[in-house]
Amino acid sequence: xxxxxxxxxxxTQGTKGLLFDEDGVLVCRADRPHRQxxxxxxxxxxxxxxxxxxxxxxxxxxxxxxxxxxxxxAAFGISNQRETTVAWDRETGRSICHAIVWQCARAEKVCxxxxxxxxxxxxxxxxxxxxxxxxxxxxxxxxxxxxxxxxAGQGRLCFGTVDSWLLSxxxxxxxxxxDYSNASRTQLFDITKLRWDEGLCRAFxxxxxxxxxxxxxxxxxxxxxxxxxxDEPIPVCGVLGDSHGALFGQDCRKPGQVKATYGTGSSVxxxxxxxxxxxxxxxxxxLAWGMNGRVEYVFEGNLNYTGAVMTWLRKDVxxxxxxxxxxELALAANPNDRAYFVPAxxxxxxxYWDSRASxxxxxxxxxxxxxxxxxxxxECIAYQITDLTELMRHDAGVELxxxxxxxxxxxxxxxxxxxxxxxxxxxxxxxxxxxxGMGAAYAAGISAGIYDPDRVYEHVKRRAYAPAMPExxxxxxxxxxxxxxxxxxxxx
Numbered sequence: 001x002x003x004x005x006x007x008x009x010x011x012t013q014g015t016k017g018l019l020f021d022e023d024g025v026l027v028c029r030a031d032r033p034h035r036q037x038x039x040x041x042x043x044x045x046x047x048x049x050x051x052x053x054x055x056x057x058x059x060x061x062x063x064x065x066x067x068x069x070x071x072x073x074a075a076f077g078i079s080n081q082r083e084t085t086v087a088w089d090r091e092t093g094r095s096i097c098h099a100i101v102w103q104c105a106r107a108e109k110v111c112x113x114x115x116x117x118x119x120x121x122x123x124x125x126x127x128x129x130x131x132x133x134x135x136x137x138x139x140x141x142x143x144x145x146x147x148x149x150x151x152a153g154q155g156r157l158c159f160g161t162v163d164s165w166l167l168s169x170x171x172x173x174x175x176x177x178x179d180y181s182n183a184s185r186t187q188l189f190d191i192t193k194l195r196w197d198e199g200l201c202r203a204f205x206x207x208x209x210x211x212x213x214x215x216x217x218x219x220x221x222x223x224x225x226x227x228x229x230x231d232e233p234i235p236v237c238g239v240l241g242d243s244h245g246a247l248f249g250q251d252c253r254k255p256g257q258v259k260a261t262y263g264t265g266s267s268v269x270x271x272x273x274x275x276x277x278x279x280x281x282x283x284x285x286x287l288a289w290g291m292n293g294r295v296e297y298v299f300e301g302n303l304n305y306t307g308a309v310m311t312w313l314r315k316d317v318x319x320x321x322x323x324x325x326x327x328e329l330a331l332a333a334n335p336n337d338r339a340y341f342v343p344a345x346x347x348x349x350x351x352y353w354d355s356r357a358s359x360x361x362x363x364x365x366x367x368x369x370x371x372x373x374x375x376x377x378x379e380c381i382a383y384q385i386t387d388l389t390e391l392m393r394h395d396a397g398v399e400l401x402x403x404x405x406x407x408x409x410x411x412x413x414x415x416x417x418x419x420x421x422x423x424x425x426x427x428x429x430x431x432x433x434x435x436x437g438m439g440a441a442y443a444a445g446i447s448a449g450i451y452d453p454d455r456v457y458e459h460v461k462r463r464a465y466a467p468a469m470p471e472x473x474x475x476x477x478x479x480x481x482x483x484x485x486x487x488x489x490x491x492x
Contacts, residue, residue, distance in 0.1 A: 002021065002022060002068070002072050003022050003072060003073075003074040003450050004019055004020065004021060004022070004027070004068060004072050004073045004074065005019075005020045005073070005074065005075045005076070005077065005441045005442075005444055005445040005448070005450060005451075006018070006019055006020075006059060006062065006063070006073050006075075006076050006077075006234075006441075007019075007020070007076065007077035007078065007079065007238070007437045007438070007440045007441035007444065008055055008058065008059065008076075008077075008078055008079070008166065008437070008440075009079045009080075009242065009245075009434065009436050009437030009440070010051060010055060010078070010079070010080045010081060010162050010163075010166060011080075011081050011242060011263065011264070011436070012081045012084070012101065012102070012103075012263065012264040012265075013033060013034075013036075013264060014031055014032055014033035014034055014054070015031070015032050015034065015051060015054040015055050015058050016029060016030070016031050016058060016434070016437060017029065017030045017031075017058035017059050017061060017062030017063075018062065018434055018437040018438070018441060019062050019063065019066050019068070019073075020438070020441045020442075020445065022450060023456070023459060024438075024441075024442060024445065024451055024456040024457070024459065025459055026432060026434060026438065027066050027068075028062050028063075028065050028066035029062065029434065030058045030061035030062040030065055031058065032054040032057055032058050032061075034046060034047065034050045034051055034054055035047060035050065037098060041106070042105075042346060043100075043104050043106045044100075044101040044103045044104040044346070045098035045099060045100060045101060045104070046084065046098060046099040046101055047095075047098055047099070048086050048088070048095035048098070048099050048165055049094075049095060051099070051162070051165070051166075052165075052166075052169055055166060055170070056226060056227040056229070059226045059227075059229065060226070060229050063229075070229065070230055070231070071230070071231055071232065073230065073234055074234060074448055074450060075234060075235055075237055075238070075444040075445055075447070075448035075450060076170075076224055076226075076234055076235065076236045076237070076238075076444060077236070077237070077238030077239070077240075077437075077440035077441045077442075077443055077444030077445075078163050078166055078167070078170075078236065078238070078239045078240075078440055079239075079240050079241070079242045079245035079436040079437050079439060079440035080161065080162040080163040080166065080182070080239075080241060080242055081101075081102060081162055081242055082102060082161060082162075082181075082182060082185045082241040082242060082243065083102035083132060083133055083134055083137075083161065083185055083186075084099050084100065084101045084102045084134075084161065084162050085099060085100045085134040085137040085138055085141070085159065085160075085161065086099045086159070086160055086161070086162060086164070086165040087138070087141050087145065087148055087157065087158065087159055088158050088160075088165065088168065089151055089156055089157070089158070090151075090155075090156045090157065090158050090176065091156050093168060093169055093174065095165070096145060096147045096148060096151065097141060097145045097147075097148075099162070099165075100137040100140070100141070102132060102265075103132075103264075103265065103304055103305075103346055104131070104137070104346070105131045105132070105346050105347055105355045106131065106137075106140060107131040107136035107137050107139065107140040108131045108136075108355050108356075110131065110136040110139045110140055110143075110204065111129050111130060111131050111136050111355075114129060114136075114203055114204070115129065117129070117203060120199075121187065121200065121203075122278075123278075124190050124191075124192075124197050124199075124200060125184075125186075125187045125188070125189060125190070125191060125197070125200065126184070126191045126276065126278065126284050126285035126286060127185075127187050127284040127285075127286070128282065128284065128353050129187075130187075130349075130353055130355065131355055132302070132304075132349060132355075133185065133186060133187035134159075134161060134185070134186040134187065134188070135186055135187035135188045135200065135204045135206065136187070136204060138159050138186075138188075138204060138205075138206045138210075139204040139205045139206060141159075142205045142206065142207075143205065152207045152210060155209060157207060157210040158176050158210055158212070159206065159207075159210045159211055159212075160176065160178060160211070160212050161178060161182045161185070161186065161241070163178055163179065163182050163239050163241070164176060164177065164178045164182070164212045167221055167222065167236065167239070169227075170222075170224045170226065170227075170236060171221060171222030171223060171224050171236060172222060172223050172224065172225065172233055173222040173223070175213075175221055175222045176212045176213065177212045177213045177214070177215050177221055177222075178212040178213070178214055178215070178239070179214070179215055179216065179217040179219070179239040179240060179241075179289070179290065180194070180214060180215075180216065180217060180287040180289060180290035180295055181217055181239075181240050181241040181244035181286070181287055181288065181289050181290075182239070182240075182241045183196075183212075183214045183287070184286045184287035185241060185286060186211075187200070187204075188200050188201055188204065188206060188211065189214070191276055191285060191286065191287055191297070192276055194214070194295065195214075196208055196211055196214070215239075215290070216290035216291065216293065217238065217239055217240050217244075217289040217290050217291055217443055218237060218238060218289075218290070218291050218292070218443050218444075218446065218447040219237065219239075219447075220235045220236070220237045220447070221235075221236045221237065221239060222235075222236055223235055223236070224236050235444075235447075235448060236444075237443075237444045237447040237448055238440045238441065238442070238443030238444025238445070238446075238447055239440065239443075240289060240436075240439055240440045240443060242261070242263070242267075242436040243261050243267030243269060243300070243436070244269075244288055244289055244298075244439070245435070245436040245437065245438070245439030245440045245443075246259055246261045246267070246269075246406050246435040246436045246439055247259050247269050247271065247288060247298065247439065248288075248289065248439035248440075248442060248443060249406070249432075249434075249435035249436065249437075249438040249439030249442060250404040250406065250430070250435055250439075251457045251460070252269070252271050252404060253271065254271060255271050255272055255273035256270065256271065256272075256396070256398050257270070257271050257404070258270045258271075258389065258392065258400060258402070258403055258404065259403070259404040259405065259406070259435075260385050260388075260389075260403055260404070260405045260406075261405075261406055261407050261435070261436065262306050262307050262381065262405060262406070262407030262408065262409040262410055263306070263307050263407045263408070264305075264306075264307050264308045264311075265302060265303050265304050265305060265306055265307070265308065265349070266302070266303040266306040266307075266381070266384065266385060266407075267300060267301075267302050267303075268300065268301045268302075268303075268385055268388040268389060268392070269288070269298045269299070269300045270298060270299045270300075270392045270396055271288060271296065271297075271298055272285075272296075272297050272298060272299055272396060273296060273297065274294060274295070274296055274297070275297065276297050277297065277299070277395075277396075279299055279391065279395040280394070280395050281351055281391040281394060281395050282301075282350055282351035282352070282353060282391065283299045283300060283301050283350060283351065283388070283391050283392065283395060284299070284300050284301070284302075284350070285297060285298070285299060285300075286298050286300050289443070291443070299392055299395065299396060300350075301349070301350035301351060301387070301388035301391065301392075302349045302350050303349050303350065303384045303385070303388075304343075304344075304345070304346055304347065304348070304349045305343040305344075305345050305346075306343075306381045306384060306385075306409065307381075307407060307408055307409050308343075308345075309341070309343045309377050309378075309380060309381060310323045310326060310377070310378075310409065312343075312345070313326065313374065313377050319370060319373065319374060320374060323408065323409070323411070323412070324411070324412075325374075326374045326377065326378055326412070327378070327412040327413065327414045327415070329370065329371040329374035329375065330371070330374055330375035330378050330379075330412075330414045330415075331414055332371050333369075333371035333372045333374070333375040334367050334371075334372055336367075337365065337367050337368055337372040337375070337376075338363040338365070338480055339361065339362070339363045339364050339365070339368045339372050339373060339375075339376040340361070340362050340363045340376055340379075340380070340383075340480060340481055340484035341359075341360075341361050341373070341376040341377050341379075341380045342357075342359055342360050342361075342362070342380065342484050342485055342487070342488040343359055343377075343380055343384075344357040344358055344359040344360070344488050345359050348485070348488065348489070350387075350388060351387055351388065351391055352485065352489060354488075354489050354490055354491060356490045357488045357489050357490055358488055358490075359488065360484070360487060360488050361373065361376065362484050362487055363376075363480065363484065375414075378412060378414060378415050378418070379415075379418055379481075380481075381409060381415060381419075382415060382418045382419040382422045382423075383422060383478065383481040385403075385419060385422075385423065386419075386422040386423050386478065389403065389423045389425070400423065400424070400425045401425060401426065402425055402426040402427070402428050402464075403419070403420075403423055403425050403426070403427050403428065404428045404430070404462075405419070405427055405428065405429055406429075406430065406432075406433060406435035406436075407433070407435075408433065410429045410433070413465075416429060416465045417465050417468070419465070420465040420466060420467045420468070421467050421468060421469035421474055422474060422477070422478060423467070424467050424474070425467065426464050426465065426466050426467070427464065427465040428462040428463070428464050429462060429463045429464075429465070430460050430461065430462050431460065431461040431462070431463070432460060442456055
C-alpha cells in the first residue's frame with residue numbers, strides 16, 4: 001500500500017492543496033483563491049470563513065484530481081501565511097471579524113502608544129515594534145471589536161495566526177495550538193524562555209488565555225478527517241509558518257544557510273543554530289522551528305511587497321498582461337535608464353521599518369518608457385532582498401556563498417540574474433516551486449516515519465545563476481537604489 005502526505009499551504013492570495021508520495025515527490029496540486037478585502041483606508045483583510053471552506057475544498061480537490069485512494073493518505077501538514085491574525089469564539093468556532101492580514105498597518109497607533117517600550121519588545125520577542133506583527137493587531141481587535149471584549153470576559157476568545165485557525169476546525173479535538181515558528185512571529189512570545197510573555201500581553205491588551213498552546217512543529221497536533229471526507233482520521237503532525245516551511249523545504253537545516261521566498265511579500269532567512277543571537281542591524285530574530293525536541297533560530301528580514309509588485313503592475317496599472325511580459329520588457333529596456341521604483345504601498349518593512357513611507361517612481365528621464373518602468377519594478381524586488389542579505393553578512397559575520405530561492409517570481413531569468421549580481425552570490429532555483437507546503441509536508445512525513453530526513457531531498461534539482469556584473473556597475477546601481485529609498489522614508 002502506498003503512503004501519501006497531504007499538506008495545505010494557506011497563503012496570502014489563496015489556499016493550495018499539495019499531495020506528496022513516499023519519496024517526497026509532489027504528485028498533485030489544487031488551488032482556490034480568496035478575496036482580498038481592501039477598505040477605503042487601505043486596510044487589508046481576509047474572511048476566515050472563506051479560508052475555512054477553501055481549505056476543506058482543496059484537500060478534496062487534490063486527492064480526487066490525483067486519483068488516489070484517499071485511505072492511502074497517512075499524514076497531514078500545514079504551512080500558513082504568517083502574522084495574519086484571526087479571532088474566534090472558542091465555543092462556536094465562528095470567527096468574530098475579518099482576519100487582519102500581515103500587510104495591514106491599521107494597528108499603527110497601538111504601536112505608537114508603546115514606542116517607549118520598543119527596546120524591551122525587541123529584547124523579549126526578537127522583533128522591532130511594528131503593526132506588521134500580530135500583537136498590535138490583536139490589541140486593535142480588543143479595542144475595536146466589542147465582541148472580542150465580551151468573549152474575553154467569558155473565557156471564550158481565541159486569538160491565533162492562520163495555522164491556529166486551521167487547526168481549530170480541522171482537528172477532531174478542536175485544538176487551540178500553534179507551533180514555535182508561528183508563535184515567535186506574534187511579538188508576544190519570549191523567544192529565549194520559550195513562553196508567552198505576560199508583560200507584553202498586558203502592554204498590548206491581549207488576554208494570555210486567548211492565546212494558543214505552543215508545541216513543537218513536528219508534534220501530533222490532533223487527528224483530522226478533513227471535515228468528514230476521510231474514512232479514518234490521520235495525524236496533523238507538521239505545522240510551520242510559510243517562510244519557515246520554505247527554509248525546511250530548501251534543506252537549509254544547517255547554520256549559515258540562507259533562503260529567500262518571493263511571494264506576495266518576501267522573507268529572507270538565515271539559519272543561525274540552536275542559540276538565539278540578536279542582530280546589530282535591523283533584522284529580527286525568530287525561531288526557525290521546533291523539531292526532535294529542540295528549537296533552532298533564524299535571522300530574518302521581511303518585505304511587504306515583492307511578488308505583489310507584479311500583481312499591482314498587471315491588475316491595477318495594466319502595464320503588463322502577464323508576469324512573464326515584465327521579464328520580456330526588462331530584457332528589451334534601455335540598460336542605462338536610471339528609473340527606480342520603491343514599493344512602499346503600506347510602508348516599508350525590514351530593514352527600514354517605516355510604516356509611513358510612501359511608494360515612488362524616481363529617476364525618470366526622457367528615456368523612461370513602459371519597458372523601463374517594468375524593469376524598475378522587477379529590479380526593486382532584487383534590491384530589497386539585497387538590503388537584507390547585506391545585513392546578514394554583517395551581523396552573522398559569515399560570507400554568503402549562495403542564496404536558495406523559491407516563489408513565482410523566480411521564473412524570471414532577468415530577475416534571478418539581477419539578484420545574483422546585486423547579492424554577489426550564486427542564486428539557486430529548485431525545480432520545485434511549492435517549497436513552503438513541501439517543508440510542512442516533509443516535517444509531517446518525517447514525524448510520521450514516512451520520510452528519511454537524510455534522503456527525502458535527493459530528488460530536488462537546482463539551477464544556479466552566478467554573479468557576472470562588474471563591481472563598479474553593481475555598486476553604482478545599488479547606491480542609486482539606496483538614494484531612492486531615502487526619498488521614500490519619513491525618518492532617517
